[in-house]
Amino acid sequence: MINWFNTVRKQTESILESIKSQEFITQLMDGTLPKDVFQFYIEQDALYLSEYKKILTQVGVKCTESSETQFFINAASGIIEVENALHQTFLKNHTVIAEPSPTCELYTSYLSRVVCNQSVEEGLAAVLPCFTIYKEIGDYILKNQTNKEDNPYQDWINTYGGEDFATSVNHAIDITNMYAEDANDKTLLRMNTAFRKASQLEWMFWDSAYNKEQWKI
Numbered sequence: 001m002i003n004w005f006n007t008v009r010k011q012t013e014s015i016l017e018s019i020k021s022q023e024f025i026t027q028l029m030d031g032t033l034p035k036d037v038f039q040f041y042i043e044q045d046a047l048y049l050s051e052y053k054k055i056l057t058q059v060g061v062k063c064t065e066s067s068e069t070q071f072f073i074n075a076a077s078g079i080i081e082v083e084n085a086l087h088q089t090f091l092k093n094h095t096v097i098a099e100p101s102p103t104c105e106l107y108t109s110y111l112s113r114v115v116c117n118q119s120v121e122e123g124l125a126a127v128l129p130c131f132t133i134y135k136e137i138g139d140y141i142l143k144n145q146t147n148k149e150d151n152p153y154q155d156w157i158n159t160y161g162g163e164d165f166a167t168s169v170n171h172a173i174d175i176t177n178m179y180a181e182d183a184n185d186k187t188l189l190r191m192n193t194a195f196r197k198a199s200q201l202e203w204m205f206w207d208s209a210y211n212k213e214q215w216k217i
């Protein structure tokens with residue numbers, strides 16, 4: 001039995017390591033991330049999430065088993081709760097949200113294109129790094145930070161560490177692995193490319209937030 005995720009995870013290890021050493025992450029971890037940078041990230045993430053929940057629903061619709069469809073629809077519904085809770089906390093006093101940055105637009109457009117125009121296997125591979133990278137980064141921060149009591153970003157950090165989130169991430173991995181088991185070599189290659197590209201876009205998303213990326217014109 002192959003474990004597609006383990007293989008692709010190893011192939012993209014260097015992207016994950018680069019994310020861990022990004023200034024956004026090291027400063028989020030020690031609490032020194034400038035407030036305006038975090039605010040920029042939260043606003044862009046709100047825009048990302050409002051698209052991502054629709055993309056997850058579409059992946060769910062393409063799955064063959066009702067339990068798989070249900071998983072993705074539940075995850076999308078969970079995003080609406082996160083939007084309503086965490087983002088409300090950080091977005092209060094901000095009624096007008098900025099337009100998506102180039103990277104935010106690129107990431108959501110890429111996912112949407114893959115999910116709409118390509119196979120369900122490729123769609124599953126493309127949406128997966130959103131789950132797995134946040135899980136690994138959340139756990140990494142929780143394990144290595146020394147200032148849990150007075151980190152202004154602790155609420156955010158706690159969202160992506162912990163057991164409930166781990167269960168959901170493992171379920172997403174299991175579903176994708178099941179589709180990979182029946183996939184031919186060509187489809188597997190396309191899945192690897194989609195997973196890698198979405199992982200690169202996760203790196204770019206943190207980077208674009210740290211640099212408060214603007215449209216060049």
Ligand SMILES: Cc1ncc(C[n+]2csc(CCO)c2C)c(N)n1
Pocket residue numbers: 045048049052075078079129130131132134202205
């Ligand atoms: C750019 C970006 N990538 C990933 C996440 C994390 N995330 C968003 S929705 C979802 C699935 C349901 O929990 C997860 C893990 C984020 N917030 N922003």
